[in-house]
Amino acid sequence: MSSESLVPLSQGAGYGVVVGIGLVFGIGMVLVNRFLERYLNEKSDHTEMFMVANRSVGTGLTASAVVSSWMWATAIIWTTAQGYLYGIAAPFWYAAGVSIQIALMTVLAIHAKVKVPNGHTVLEIVRLRYGTAAHIIYIFLCFATNLLSVTAMILGAAGVITSLTGMHIVASTFLLPLGVIVYTVAGGLKATFLTDYVHTLIVMVILAFLTIKVINNSAITGLSSFYDVLVEADKTRDIPGNYKGSILSFKSKSSIIFGLVHSFGDFALVLWIRVFGRRPGYMLGGIAYFAVPWAVGTTTGLAAIALERSPIFPTYPRLMTTEEINAGYVLPYTVMAIAGKGGAWALLLVVFMCVTSTTSAELIAVSSIFSFDIYRTYINPKAQDHQVIRVSHWTVIVFGVFASAFATALHYGGIDLNWMGYFLATIICPGMFPLAFTILWKKQSAPAATIAPLLGLASGIAVWLGTAYAYSGELSILSTEAQLPCLWGALTSTFSSAIYSIPDDFDWRVFLLLSEVKDESDEDTSTNSPVKDIKDLNSVTHPYPPQELKRMNRAATLAAIFSAIIGLVTWVVWPLPLYRDYIFGKSFFMGWTAVSEIWLFFCILVAVVYPVVDGRKVLARAFTLFYQSLSGKKDLQSTSPQGETSPSPAEVKEAAVSVQNRSGVLEKSD
Numbered sequence: 001m002s003s004e005s006l007v008p009l010s011q012g013a014g015y016g017v018v019v020g021i022g023l024v025f026g027i028g029m030v031l032v033n034r035f036l037e038r039y040l041n042e043k044s045d046h047t048e049m050f051m052v053a054n055r056s057v058g059t060g061l062t063a064s065a066v067v068s069s070w071m072w073a074t075a076i077i078w079t080t081a082q083g084y085l086y087g088i089a090a091p092f093w094y095a096a097g098v099s100i101q102i103a104l105m106t107v108l109a110i111h112a113k114v115k116v117p118n119g120h121t122v123l124e125i126v127r128l129r130y131g132t133a134a135h136i137i138y139i140f141l142c143f144a145t146n147l148l149s150v151t152a153m154i155l156g157a158a159g160v161i162t163s164l165t166g167m168h169i170v171a172s173t174f175l176l177p178l179g180v181i182v183y184t185v186a187g188g189l190k191a192t193f194l195t196d197y198v199h200t201l202i203v204m205v206i207l208a209f210l211t212i213k214v215i216n217n218s219a220i221t222g223l224s225s226f227y228d229v230l231v232e233a234d235k236t237r238d239i240p241g242n243y244k245g246s247i248l249s250f251k252s253k254s255s256i257i258f259g260l261v262h263s264f265g266d267f268a269l270v271l272w273i274r275v276f277g278r279r280p281g282y283m284l285g286g287i288a289y290f291a292v293p294w295a296v297g298t299t300t301g302l303a304a305i306a307l308e309r310s311p312i313f314p315t316y317p318r319l320m321t322t323e324e325i326n327a328g329y330v331l332p333y334t335v336m337a338i339a340g341k342g343g344a345w346a347l348l349l350v351v352f353m354c355v356t357s358t359t360s361a362e363l364i365a366v367s368s369i370f371s372f373d374i375y376r377t378y379i380n381p382k383a384q385d386h387q388v389i390r391v392s393h394w395t396v397i398v399f400g401v402f403a404s405a406f407a408t409a410l411h412y413g414g415i416d417l418n419w420m421g422y423f424l425a426t427i428i429c430p431g432m433f434p435l436a437f438t439i440l441w442k443k444q445s446a447p448a449a450t451i452a453p454l455l456g457l458a459s460g461i462a463v464w465l466g467t468a469y470a471y472s473g474e475l476s477i478l479s480t481e482a483q484l485p486c487l488w489g490a491l492t493s494t495f496s497s498a499i500y501s502i503p504d505d506f507d508w509r510v511f512l513l514l515s516e517v518k519d520e521s522d523e524d525t526s527t528n529s530p531v532k533d534i535k536d537l538n539s540v541t542h543p544y545p546p547q548e549l550k551r552m553n554r555a556a557t558l559a560a561i562f563s564a565i566i567g568l569v570t571w572v573v574w575p576l577p578l579y580r581d582y583i584f585g586k587s588f589f590m591g592w593t594a595v596s597e598i599w600l601f602f603c604i605l606v607a608v609v610y611p612v613v614d615g616r617k618v619l620a621r622a623f624t625l626f627y628q629s630l631s632g633k634k635d636l637q638s639t640s641p642q643g644e645t646s647p648s649p650a651e652v653k654e655a656a657v658s659v660q661n662r663s664g665v666l667e668k669s670d
């Protein structure tokens, strides 16, 4: 086949989706913002609406938001490529990594909420506990983490878009974040819950369609024939480290290394980005999301193996090159083979949706670093809200363009999705233990917290490069993205930083000095210093009543138990008995794949259906407000649903903090 026939869609389709849909979302967000501002402008209604939303949309919408923000383009692109390379175990190990992160994050987040009730970002509590030097180092680590993960996503997504449309990779690299920038700055984050939901709806429905199409198309007509073609294809493969070299064995050394490297990297990522993000529904979303990499990676990764030698595969009669596999083309090629142009359109949408929602979250994380941790802390401590917001908007724009330029430079330097995926953990893991200890361990000293990540980073890089050289005799792109050096690097980065920690004794009450979110009614706007100037810690009281604290401590214990169960099930009880000399039989394979597909539909129920059921009152209220505005009957006070109790001051404050946490500092927190 000519290279022309590899590309199913026109460049116009690529530009249409990347620019057009970005614009549609941007405009949509402006309209939603207008709607929110118009009806929820008055303070009581504003907070009340958020309260109502918090109370009645909580679990369902949060689960949906978790699925949406955790749904990375790399989760489907990279897992499919690794499933193709290492067989049936690889997607499972990736999935095992994603659920445990969410569970552990929940535990950490509850602790953070109890110990730092007014905290907004992890960086501000680092500064409060360890001082300026640590703050600056952690700013750098947090920025590097966001930059590298956003670059990995852009590289993966731009590669897929190029393979589907023929659009130049530099164009997709620059235009992808452009849409996100417009959407993030224009929409602000008050409306995120809505965009999260729309993204999830579209992506989940298309993924369900694509995974079913993989099992039921003209070349694979069902689960039984899927197994048959895989057994045939297995005769042409001999995967080193797999039992009998089989794609159908769970005993796969490379798969488990893939799972480990990915899990270390992911844990560090969520830690930097989401410590204060916990809300009800987090666990549910985490469990539901397990299906996405598992089902998509298993079906499409294995289908690529099954179909690669058939005439319907885009590269036929040749096999995929290492460059294509590592750039993430396995997924688009497989989708083209099983679903043609329609499938290509569907995948284009999925990749765009995934990359916009996650990149948007990372742009906000970086904007909060610059506006909150740098600008308001060091440059203009007396900054007013509007100045902080302006800085955060500019940061989104500048960082978006910078990340595109960085991704372009990496692309021309020969770096691809696979290299980034394996390399990431070594760089972002050194802060993991010191950061978790900041919230969990009162004995971590300031010098340890300051130096340990740097020593961990240096040790990790040394071990990564040293082992890459030792294993292959050279330092090249291929040798430095090899699995073992990356695993050694990640392990060293992660655990050496824990060893470098030396004990101290910290008084948790210091964290209570962080002042609460200022709202517009605060008369004193002369200073925005978020730390109360109180010398005697005995005079500091916790803002939550004892009953609430007791409830939260109970929640932390429950979350810890639940995390242990999830960890045991997904890393031990389920996979390890399968790690033996066994090749999946037909019925076991059919059951395995069917369960992954059923789980995907469970994820749709959780992320798409449940939020609507859960939030029906808020939806009804929003539609009533909208209808009344159209018919000129806007009377906010009278539209309060009957029997709806007014939020208590504590609830209102909680709502304000929650909005602030959600939005970084992109918007006013009132």
Ligand SMILES: NC(N)=O
Residues within 6 Å of the ligand: 070, 071, 072, 074, 075, 098, 266, 293
């Ligand atoms: N969110 C992930 N790792 O898919």
